[in-house]
Amino acid sequence: MPELRELQRLATQVYFRSGKTIFSERAVADTVFGLSQGVVRLYKLLPDGRRQVLAFALPGDFLGMPFAERYNFSADAIGEVSLCRYSRDDLTRFIQSSPNIMRLIIEFAIRELDMAQDQLLLLGNGSAEEKVAMFLVSWRNRLARITPFSETVPLPMRRQDIADFLGLKLETVSRTLAKLEQKNVIRIVPKGVFLTGLEHTLMVTGRTYQPQI
Amino acid sequence: MPELRELQRLATQVYFRSGKTIFSERAVADTVFGLSQGVVRLYKLLPDGRRQVLAFALPGDFLGMPFAERYNFSADAIGEVSLCRYSRDDLTRFIQSSPNIMRLIIEFAIRELDMAQDQLLLLGNGSAEEKVAMFLVSWRNRLARITPFSETVPLPMRRQDIADFLGLKLETVSRTLAKLEQKNVIRIVPKGVFLTGLEHTLMVTGRTYQPQI
């Protein structure tokens, strides 16, 4: 689509170091980001400090929605991150200029919604083992779209991040990974896991998250 | 907005009796529905029969998304329901005809996404009591937008539906309602509850679901 070239010109490259917050929930969303490199955790906080990680964004993902007044969640860098920053006004003008782009945005929103709903299914119904297994498989599948496929899956995020994503405690994540290793369906390696027969333990659903864009 | 009159002419009124399925997940979405009267439960199923209720739709809500190829969830009537049915092609043409409408759709999608993410926060972090209390308050608030405000909140859905919405078992929902009644923050009445000091028990978050459209 020729419009996408145009979009490039509106972007400013920005960088964040590991752990830095890119934006915070409820802040006015005068900029929108597209992730170029690295991994970003998107999350919401409760007043008492409990946290729900909504997603781990990968290169190609949008952070924040055009047309949303404020950010609906916070985002911070997991490792070094580089982003395209767009001014919201520029982006809005750009989007409004083309029904094609409009439609892309709607389809993007629908995919996001579907992913969130799949996660609801998992959070509401899964055992710890189902949750962790499902997370590993869907993470592997998403990575496979942007890097050469490998059964050794890097896990740049902390155990605490995974726990908050799955609605578990970090000890439970750790124990569950150990259990999966006992079952010989994964092997835990530094900063990642090596997947073997994991799919078979996933009777939870034949579906995995559809990667975006 | 004058376009909304136009939209009326594209609709066919349809009716469903209590318990009937309006559409099923994964089916080709050649029609889109707007809910006129009644309550609809939106849900996903796992192969083994576990169910996640994603939302209870109220009059004014859209069921299914324009531009989505297939339904991402199933929907059935809770009580008698009347709907506006639109052919997807008609609706697509109509939407594409106006950037204003396009934008409304995007904003609708964003609201839906935000609601889903709030529910993730609740499912991942809430105790049974927080979940039930939060459900009652947000349900009351949504109803308040379409019917004269009343502290007696009708609950047309089954306990099982509430349980599947909150990621609990129906016995737990029943027990938790009983506990809230003991605490004198609700009173259980036939087909509903009477709310008294419930907000105070909600330290979970000051936020409640934003009703849609």
Add this chain to the structure above:
DNA sequence: CGAAACTTTGATCTCTGTCAAGATTAGTGG
């Protein structure tokens, strides 16, 4: 009225959370 569906309540069990102690890894400065 009677059967089926739904809800409540009770007893027990189990998974996950909680608390705590080590082990491992990462980061820093000498």
Add this chain to the structure above:
DNA sequence: CCACTAATCTTGACAGAGATCAAAGTTTCG
């Protein structure tokens, strides 16, 4: 490069919220 400290991760023991199993009570509806 190594020693030292802080952060992260693993593992253990125990407790508790919610699940499971079961039965009784209530509502719905033909």
